[in-house]
Amino acid sequence: MEDGLLSLKWNNHKITFFEILRVLREKANYTDATIAVEGKFYPVHKLVMSTCSEYFSEIFERTPCKSPVIVLKDVRSQDMDALLDYMYLGEVNVNQNDLASLLKTAECLRIKGLAVPDEDPTKFRKGQSDDRRESPPPKRRRHEDSSSQPLSQRPVSPTISASSKTTPPSRTPPLQHQTSSLPVSQSQDSVHDSIVDPPPMVKVEMEEADDPDDGYSRRDNSYDGGSVNEGDGDFGTELSKSEHDPDNYGSGSFPGPSIQPGGDLPWDEGDSSSFPPEGFSGDLPAGQQPQGVFSQLVGPSAGVANTWTGGIGMLAGLRWDRTCCWCGRTFMRPAELTRHMRSHTGEKPFACHLCPWRGSQTWHLKNHLARVHFVAVKSGEAPSQ
DNA sequence: CAGCAGGGGGCGT
DNA sequence: CGCCCCCTGCTGT
DSSP states (O other), X not given: OOTTOOOOOOTTHHHHHHHHHHHHHHHTTTOOEEEEETTEEEEEXXXXXXXXXXXXXXXXXXXXXXXXXXXXXXXXXXXXXXXXXXXXHSOOOOOHHHHHHHHHHXXXXXXXXXXXXXXXXXXXXXXXOSOOTTSOOOOOOGGGOSSOOOGGGSOOOHHHHHHHTTSOXXXXXXXXXXXXXXXXXXXXXXXXXXXXXXXXXXXXXXXXXSXXXXXXXXXXXXXXXXXXXXXXXXXHHHHHHHHHOGGGOSGGGOOSTTTSOOOOOGGGGSOOTTOOOTTOOOOSOTTOXXXXXXXXXOOSOTTOTTOOOOOSOBTTTOOTTTBOTTTOOBOSSHHXXXXXXXXXXXXXXXXXXXXXXXXXXXXXXXXXXXXXXXXXXXXXXXXXX
């Protein structure tokens, strides 16, 4: 050590820091991301979100967009309110009745201290190879898939896989912590070891930054707005890694944001005229009303609660209903996206009555029957399900 | 390498 | 919704 080394300590640093953070949040100053939940929009700071959640951290890492809009499906806005309070303030008061739901959401979002064991920041290690099994894995396009594990054996999103077979998806959170005391803090370790549900369906919406016809309905990776790595065309590879590694089923497979990179929040610059903020609660400060149409999240099957479509919602370009949120592929018609989503969810509604085979398309069943069982199916005949 | 089956997507209706 | 095309992986020769 050198001589004369002085330690300058800001006594009230933490308090001041949090206070400023609180104000910044309140005024939405310097926010660089937006969380959308149930039509409510929460301007947030990536820094804070990343700090409190590895899940968000990964999302932002993989989102080249400067100001992504992250739409969380199946998250209650009141939970998000509470979680944001928790993340910004370090604590939050919730009703006991809301606790289970809150914890469930926290688990899904891997909120530190709530769902993920908090770690001593002074002992911070870069070990990011922890389990990320809870995220819905996107399915790669086949030519990118070298392992070619049958889809039915893939660890698809638990919600989805559970729903496509026997049991309907349950929205009931695992109530491990119903008796936790309030305010919520440091409540667990056990959950981390148990099966963690996948994060809620997350969608990063980007503003329409370029020609809406870009990459439209191309055969291969129809988007040409760029890849995760912006130009190296490695988007598929990114996804591949996620799927190859069972421990990497995380937001690592996060779709979308790369598709239409660039751009700030669409409402950054006035003109909110085109936005019908259905259910929009006006959480954003004045002048930050989003424009464009928000997705109603059409699922490919009503029976798959967590299934959703409409990934790269073109806030202005209305492409949300035709772009896969998981792989970024854009289709000519919403129905094609719905059908495509089955390739991600593993949903195979069309069962062969002669063997255990199931297919994702009626035509496949027909094909199967014809080619395997030499059975011709008359047009209009209802496929067994 | 050829054939088969499964599966994804385009497109007509 | 239905049909079709095409790609891919597997398997037998």
